[in-house]
Amino acid sequence: MKSGSIPMSSTTSSRRRGLLICCGVTALILIVAASIIVTLAFTVFKPKEPEITARPAGLENIEYSLSPNVTMNVTVDMIITIDNGKNYGSFKFKNTTAYVNYRGDVVAEVPIKHSLVPARGKLNITSPADFMLGKVISNPSFSEDFLSGSLNLTSTATLHGKVGLFKVVKMRATALSTCDISVFVIDREVQSKCESKLKL
Template identity: 50%
Template sequence: MGSRKRFCCGLKICMVVPVENRNYGSFKYQESTAYVSYRGDVVAEAPIEADTIPARGKHNISTTVTMFEDKLLSDDNFKREFLQGLILNFTSATTLHGKVILFKLIKAKASSSSTCDISIFVQEQQAESICKSKVSL
């Protein structure tokens, strides 16, 4: 499965996303991409490299988010909300496909989807996110 590349200039933000797996099985996932949207338009992408999250363990996922500032700056709503110091609302979404490995014996295909509502409070220079995750076997 080849990765899709987007060629454009963009602001790059390095980030580490801590993940905690409370399950008794590890999760080995394939490479994927996380998307960030503003008012339904994708304004950022973050590649996620294939890896394994250990059973009942913690894991850091490192990535670089590429913001497509041309899309944001061409959106009149974004400019108005930013300049007026209002709340900027974004949504991030990602799905990881892979397999769950239980006791190194049982293997089953699985996917994990996560959606986050991200609010950036411009005047306060703070952010808040509420995320929902779903695992499908």
Template identity: 40%
Template sequence: MAIPGCSKICALIAAATFLIFIIAITTLSRTIFNPTQPNFTVQVAGLENFHFNRTFPYNITLHNTLKVVVTVDNPNYVGLEYWNSKVYLHYQGDVIAEVPIDHKLILARSKVNGTMEIEVYTDKLISNPSFWGGLSTGWLNLTSTETLHGKIIVMNILKMHATVSNMCNISIFMRTQKIKLICKSRMRL
């Protein structure tokens, strides 16, 4: 024979446990499992290795290296570890640079600085029919794309394989060398 007071207490404990579980899932879904866009900041550190090679009659090549400091501010509660990858820099559909990215760990709620040396194939850039018209406006509009393969890390407990695709629209004002950067990321688990 069951005691009526005991079944009421068991029901209250089960209801309270269920309520705490629902609150925990709701809190986790609004914080950890709802990632926000990381903030990217790019600063040009300098121009190096400017090479101009002209062979007659028609072959002109122009290469230079652009040093860039990239800051990634990750406001999420999820970290990302990724392996070697490449960033492609495009101008009007033409690839004008390929930049290798080494293995890196971006911890949750952290800020990471990285330096890149971008070897820009300027001959591909200036041979594009849109280049001179775009340059007369004072703005150079580029697009960068990258796909990072790695894993996301949730509170150093849960680790899942992920692919992060990133696309940035880069506008460089040539007179002041100010950079306007708008990036969009998408993560697939």
């Protein structure tokens, strides 16, 4: 062996040590990056409740029957607005049905077709609802409510879907909405107040 030459075992050991250091640093960077992403996903970018509102739009059709029982059905367009402006993630939901109740009785069903609400965006859905006015009128409290000038309805909807964050993170989510709808008979005005919850 010539003087001043580096032993082969020493060179191999140095390369191995350098490779281990490189792998260790890379793994550490990946762990830190993953921790930051997870932390942001559950803090700053944590999905929040979308604002879901429902209100009647226009009268489409009236059907009635006098025999054998008096029945009357009215088709009303319902506008359902899903405001996702507080969220950095999109929300894709499946087909579902909203229900309108009067004094504990279901008086209308509103089909809601599957759709995608963009991140920090808004979606308006117009869907026809067949109101069973016969069930409303036959309710023992109808006369009292009508004479008081307002009918109070409640709509409920459950939207099952997925929240997508930056097209990378996807989480199953369920959005629940309850709306109190007041129909003022004399003024022919409708007011609604809604509350929404998001379950992950």
